[in-house]
Amino acid sequence: MASTSQTSGINAAVPDAATQIEIYRRMSLISQNDEASRRVIRSGRLMMPYYSGKGQEVIPSAISVNLTDEDQICTIYRGIHDMLAKGVPLNDLWAEIAGRVTGTCKGKGGPMHITHPKSGAMLTTGIVGSSMPIANGLAWAAKLDNSKRVVITNFGDGASNIGAFHESLNLASVWKLPVVFVCQNNRFAEHTRYAKGTSVDQISKRAISYGMPGYTVDGNDPFAMYAAANAAITRAREGEGPTLLECMTFRFWGHVFGDDDFYMTKEEKAEAMAKDPTILFRARLLTDGTATEDQLAKIDAKIATDIEAAIEYALGSEMPPVSELTTDVYAEAGVF
Amino acid sequence: MSAETKKLTIIGAVNEGIASCMAADPKVIVLGEDVGDLEGGGIVGVTRGLSAKFGDERVRSTPITEQAIMGAAIGAAMGGYKPVAEIMLMNFTTVAMDMIINHAAKCRYMSGGQTSAPLVVRMMTGAGISAGGQHSDFLEAWFCHTPGLKVVIPSNPEDARGLIVSAINDPDPVIFVECSRAYGTTTDVPVDITPIPLGKAKIVQEGTDVTIISYSEIFARAKLAAVELAKEGISAELIDLRTISPWDREAVIASVAKTGRAVIAHEAVRSFGVGAEIAATLQEELFGKLKAPIKRLGAAFNPVPFSKPLETAHVVSVEQIAAAARSTLT
Numbered sequence: 161m162a163s164t165s166q167t168s169g170i171n172a173a174v175p176d177a178a179t180q181i182e183i184y185r186r187m188s189l190i191s192q193n194d195e196a197s198r199r200v201i202r203s204g205r206l207m208m209p210y211y212s213g214k215g216q217e218v219i220p221s222a223i224s225v226n227l228t229d230e231d232q233i234c235t236i237y238r239g240i241h242d243m244l245a246k247g248v249p250l251n252d253l254w255a256e257i258a259g260r261v262t263g264t265c266k267g268k269g270g271p272m273h274i275t276h277p278k279s280g281a282m283l284t285t286g287i288v289g290s291s292m293p294i295a296n297g298l299a300w301a302a303k304l305d306n307s308k309r310v311v312i313t314n315f316g317d318g319a320s321n322i323g324a325f326h327e328s329l330n331l332a333s334v335w336k337l338p339v340v341f342v343c344q345n346n347r348f349a350e351h352t353r354y355a356k357g358t359s360v361d362q363i364s365k366r367a368i369s370y371g372m373p374g375y376t377v378d379g380n381d382p383f384a385m386y387a388a389a390n391a392a393i394t395r396a397r398e399g400e401g402p403t404l405l406e407c408m409t410f411r412f413w414g415h416v417f418g419d420d421d422f423y424m425t426k427e428e429k430a431e432a433m434a435k436d437p438t439i440l441f442r443a444r445l446l447t448d449g450t451a452t453e454d455q456l457a458k459i460d461a462k463i464a465t466d467i468e469a470a471i472e473y474a475l476g477s478e479m480p481p482v483s484e485l486t487t488d489v490y491a492e493a494g495v496f
Numbered sequence: 497m498s499a500e501t502k503k504l505t506i507i508g509a510v511n512e513g514i515a516s517c518m519a520a521d522p523k524v525i526v527l528g529e530d531v532g533d534l535e536g537g538g539i540v541g542v543t544r545g546l547s548a549k550f551g552d553e554r555v556r557s558t559p560i561t562e563q564a565i566m567g568a569a570i571g572a573a574m575g576g577y578k579p580v581a582e583i584m585l586m587n588f589t590t591v592a593m594d595m596i597i598n599h600a601a602k603c604r605y606m607s608g609g610q611t612s613a614p615l616v617v618r619m620m621t622g623a624g625i626s627a628g629g630q631h632s633d634f635l636e637a638w639f640c641h642t643p644g645l646k647v648v649i650p651s652n653p654e655d656a657r658g659l660i661v662s663a664i665n666d667p668d669p670v671i672f673v674e675c676s677r678a679y680g681t682t683t684d685v686p687v688d689i690t691p692i693p694l695g696k697a698k699i700v701q702e703g704t705d706v707t708i709i710s711y712s713e714i715f716a717r718a719k720l721a722a723v724e725l726a727k728e729g730i731s732a733e734l735i736d737l738r739t740i741s742p743w744d745r746e747a748v749i750a751s752v753a754k755t756g757r758a759v760i761a762h763e764a765v766r767s768f769g770v771g772a773e774i775a776a777t778l779q780e781e782l783f784g785k786l787k788a789p790i791k792r793l794g795a796a797f798n799p800v801p802f803s804k805p806l807e808t809a810h811v812v813s814v815e816q817i818a819a820a821a822r823s824t825l826t
């Protein structure tokens with residue numbers, strides 16, 4: 161259970177070479193997509209609030225390689241990295257971000273609300289903490305279906321101070337739901353430093369109150385993340401109940417893109433950014449001999465092409481017609 | 497269909513309605529505080545017998561956890577189930593408002609139709625049972641003001657049973673309000689269950705002089721007022737809205753077009769209430785045809801008080817409804 165020895169107690173599964181390369185592919189996708197998002201916003205071609213998940217890319221990448229297409233995720237406004245790792249198609253995602261009718265949600269959701277049930281991406285909420293109660297319901301449905309489906313619910317460290325977190329962990333525990341609570345602890349809630357708002361030194365310790373295992377994991381280490389996710393997901397799949405994973409990480413681009421990070425020191429930021437998880441993991445794959453430069457370069461290049469194509473597809477797509485304004489309010493049109 | 501009838505309360509009617517849906521569709525599930533039989537089958541017994549009949553997996557007592565109850569209902573609904581969630585009292589929806597307003601009501605729209613939350617949230621409320629300011633409010637206007645939600649408030653057992661069946665089978669989230677004062681209302685109802693479509697009002701009594709529009713237990717008061725008015729030679733047409741959102745504009749407008757006069761009465765505070773919406777619509781549609789200003793009746797703008805005379809004075813009375821109707825004729 162929650163301890164400073166981090167993942168002690170986890171039966172450490174090790175990703176095979178192909179899985180490691182797949183984790184890298186997802187990380188590269190997230191990193192390159194983030195770079196492209198910031199570029200497109202800066203160029204003025206798109207206007208949107210952007211909560212970058214760059215720096216946190218290991219977490220969903222190492223989790224999602226343990227998931228099937230039937231498994232589901234819920235996430236938050238800072239969740240495009242989670243969506244990409246789960247497999248939401250780039251074209252649909254970019255079109256949604258651009259408010260186009262070809263977007264996942266016909267442009268009615270926007271960057272803070274990507275939903276794509278076909279990929280198992282059930283919810284992106286803009287309300288801190290709200291991914292958790294709904295994930296429980298999806299997990300309850302999985303249980304009632306007698307399926308092996310598992311639900312992952314992502315949230316920040318700040319969200320562990322809101323009531324919904326506590327209600328959700330309690331209910332998931334007493335109902336033994338197949339859900340994994342993934343706290344992406346990036347040290348800050350908006351501009352407030354972790355310790356100023358949180359009563360415990362590790363959020364994983366809160367799991368004790370709810371009778372479930374809790375682990376603090378190095379969320380920037382693909383091997384540690386993979387092992388922790390594998391253990392929690394296996395436990396959920398086997399019907400043994402929920403787990404709380406606290407994944408230690410850092411967000412590179414502040415709370416919302418454009419904020420000036422006044423609330424942290426330049427040194428703190430520089431130190432974290434010097435350890436770019438994608439660059440480090442790429443280097444490791446090469447030094448370990450897990451992949452060749454040629455192999456990884458091809459992966460990176462394919463992603464770059466796909467992202468450029470998605471941006472052009474999105475910006476070239478039609479805006480939703482005004483007739484869409486009043487559809488999808490109810491199942492039936494013309495209720496009002 | 498049999499023509500047989502039996503006596504039923506609103507408690508029994510809602511219970512029968514839910515039970516019939518659970519028997520017909522294994523996807524119908526129930527959750528809420530104390531809803532299971534081991535916990536008494538709900539604080540007034542609306543869900544009594546359901547867990548015995550359909551099992552603890554489908555009828556789940558929850559901790560005291562309104563946000564988690566609503567979240568579980570929304571997630572299960574997204575996952576293909578038809579949850580019937582009980583929030584013990586309408587005032588307790590306040591601690592689950594994020595789930596209801598930001599998520600249940602909006603998920604269909606915000607996902608471009610990919611997800612939806614076909615669920616029912618049942619709750620009881622009402623002044624008159626000495627429960628004070630945090631256990632008595634009629635807050636339906638909040639929910640009516642939220643696109644994506646439907647709001648149903650029955651006044652009698654037969655409607656309650658027919659409406660809960662339609663609410664459970666509706667593809668959108670439905671707020672289903674049960675008035676605590678009306679729970680014990682007993683009437684003869686057909687043994688066979690007939691669903692009552694949402695969005696359809698009921699003309700309970702035809703009349704020619706004035707239309708009285710109401711719902712919930714206040715409708716019973718409107719009926720008593722109509723008896724008084726009849727003695728004075730005033731013919732009132734009585735409309736029970738039954739579904740408050742979407743409300744039956746057609747029926748109400750047609751009736752007021754005929755009578756030229758309207759009184760709207762509800763338990764919730766009058767200001768910014770359902771009556772204001774109906775009155776505004778009527779003047780938009782019938783300006784020039786109205787024979788008198790439309791009267792809106794509701795509670796004064798104060799919390800529900802505890803002390804009996806204050807609590808009694810808070811809720812619209814038979815006399816107030818009759819006086820308002822009379823005033824449209826003079």
Ligand SMILES: Cc1ncc(C[n+]2csc(CCOP(=O)(O)OP(=O)(O)O)c2C)c(N)n1
Binds near residue numbers: 287315317349415
């Ligand atoms: C209920 C609620 N309160 C406040 C906000 C405003 N807000 C948006 S993000 C945020 C910080 C959340 O921090 P954390 O949970 O640590 O997630 P992070 O953004 O760091 O990923 C706040 C306060 C909100 N969206 N919802």
